[in-house]
Amino acid sequence: MTLRKDSQGIMSATTGITETSAEVALSGLYEISRILCSPIELGVMLVQVFATLENFLDMNACVCVLLGEGDRVERIVGSHGDPVISRDYFMSMPERVLGHIVTHKAPLIVPDIANDQTIGFRAKPAWAVNPRQVGLIGVPIPGRDGIIGILVVDCKAFSPDSPVIALNTRLLAMVGNLIGQTVRLHRLVERDRERLMGDLDRRTEVAKLGVTTPADMADVRIVGESPAITAVMEKIRIVARSNATVLLRGESGTGKEVFARALHQSSPRAKAPFIKLNCAALPETVLESELFGHEKGAFTGAVTARKGRFELADSGTLFLDEIGEISASFQAKLLRVLQEGEFERVGGTRTLKVNVRIVAATNRDLEDAVTKGKFRADLYYRLSVIPVFLPSLRERPTDIPLLAQEFLDRFNQENGTELQIDPNGLSVLSGCYFPGNVRELENCIRRTATLSRGIVIGEDDFACHSEGCLSSVLWQVGGADKAVTPPAKEPLLLSLQEVPPSPSSPPVDAPSSVRSEKEILEDAMEKAGWVQAKAARILGLTPRQVGYALRKNGIPIKKF
Known part of the structure; x- marks a missing residue:
């Protein structure tokens, strides 16, 4: 298949049959997504993206501007490849280009910069061109909490109502979204590596001194x-x-990492590093480099050799969370590594041996995954040497108050507060199902404590009292793939006749005949003046x- 640019700047593919612009744009997105998944340095990756865009858009130049805290320009990467030229190119643009895209969070389209009246190109000497020569398209790069950058392309002048330009703009907007996700991932990995290296330096120094600090011992408290x-x-x-491999099993939120740390601190490896990876x-591609490390020049952007987490955890413990999510090839x-205790860095030929205790964790049904061929049986047996099943919170209700x-x-x-929970508040918590387990209980306490108006938290302060807690949706309305199932003796799913009344409350008068659940509810609500708490x-x-x-039986709430 051969590619050529048509008069409107969109690539056409000729194999005897001409592809539509949308099909070509889709193939461009595919190529760009492949580049953005490569384990290479971010700047080099973006230059490769721009080179691919040039094959699909009739552009003169392209620049990506990444923003840091306070919308400060953090990095400029251009299609020129040279950082100095790229920075000068962007600085020659009017300031309104950046401000307009970031403020409006929408694309900026200038069909002909020679006729521009709003952005300010006519006042910039570097952009003094004849009419119908240069146009510009700029799109935002979105992040989780706002705009984290912009992507700007200058190209041939175009008609404002050109359908091809509309397609090009949508293509650039999708590329901007892909770049935003990639930048966020790189920043997360970099922050995690900095934290990890700092933690390793601290633990190494402690190991040299032969001292265990109180902070180390206070990390875990079950x-x-x-x-x-x-x-x-x-x-x-x-x-x-x-030194046997341990596989922690249990629902999400049961505290697998906490138990992994407890296992490490109870072992002879307690003074060695505890390294974790989700x-x-x-x-x-990134996971392989993170676990095994890479050699200098292993791929574009690998300017120095780097240790992986197996090497960082040598003589210590490596905690692999969500182990059931890794691909078949990985x-x-x-x-x-688990069988031989040896591996090679990415791009390396030297075999490295490490002494690492593996603790893995998952909330997936690995046995079912092995049966369906989604998880290797030999890896399963290697990981599940000692399985430890962590109980859900509903299996340990007496621990909820603690x-x-x-x-x-x-x-x-x-x-800096001194809040307390009264017995009625603890009673409310003890009656909850908590499908999110310990994590959900902690979030519930933090939310209630934050919104509490007094220093004593009572039953009226909890969201479930005002029907504002929606966690029940996870098990009452969930699909077939939900992680948890309701308990066999959940009071809501049984007749209220099976639930004994509170000893401190007057019994509900029952007639000689057996009453329905709806009748018992209506009678109790009448006695309580239609106040649910009573x-x-x-x-x-x-x-x-x-x-x-009440909702199950279709009983409307009477208001007075």
Whole structure:
């Protein structure tokens, strides 16, 4: 297939049949997405993107401007390749180009800069050109919390109502979105590496001195006295003495990283590094470099050799979170390291050996994934030498008050407050299902403490009391792929006749015949003056459970 540019600046493909502009633009997006997934330095990556754009757009030059805190210009990368030329090129543009795109968060289109009356090109000597020669298209680069940069292309002048220009603008907007995601990923990886190197330097210094700091020992504190959590902690203490690989299993939010740290600190490796990596957070190309490291020149942008996390965790523990999310090809690479304890850096030929304790974690059903061929059976057996199943919060309800008090104490310490939870508030928490487990309980405490109007948190302060808690959607309205299932004895799913009334509340008068759940609810609401909190105390339920039951039975709330 051969490519040529038509008179409007869009590539045409000729194989005997001419492709449409939209099809060519789609192939351009595919090529650009491949470049942005490459494990190379960001500046080099963007220059390659601009070179690809030049094959699909009739452009003169292109520049990408990345912004830092306070909309400060952090980096300028241009199609020229030379940073100085790229910076001079952008600085020759009117300031309104950047301000207009960032302020309006929308593309800027100047069909002919010689006739521009608003942006200010006519006042710039570098842009003094004849009419119908140069036009400009600029699009924002979005981030999570706003605009993090702009992408500007100057090209041949065009008609404002040209459909090809509209397509080019949409193409550039999509490229800007892809660049925004890539820049955010690179910044996250860089921040994580800086934190990791700082943590490694600190731990290495501590290891040289032979001292364990109080901060190290305070990193992990597992709260709970229930039989379920006590059994897990006992198993962790036994397993910690060996070097066997451990696989932590459990629902999301059960605290897998906390237990991994506890295992490390209980082991003879406690003074060595504890390195963690979320396998689901990085694409495969970046994941390989992060775990195994790379040699200088291994790929474009690899200007120096860099250690991977296996080397950084030597003599210590490597925690691989979300291990069930790695691709099939990467599973084979990881298997060799687990079997032989050796690997090569990306682009290297020297075999490196490390002494690393592997602790992996997942909330996926690995057995089902192995059966369906989505996870290698040999890797599964290598990881699941010692499986440790972490209990969900509904399996340890007696720990809820202890955890709630722990999270409130942390909140008080961080914010300089002295909040407390009264017994009624703890009772509300004990009646909740918490499909998000410990993480959801912590978020609930922080949210309630932040919005509390007094120094004592009562039942009226919780979102579930005012029917503002929507976590039940995760298990009552979830699809087939939901991570958790409702408990077998959830009061909302049973007849209220099976729920005994509170000992401190007057019993509901029942006739000799068995009454329906709807009748019991209506009777209790009438006695409580249609106040759900009072009806909950009469029935021995929580206000949220009463609210669910009312909606389930189609009982409208009477207001006076």
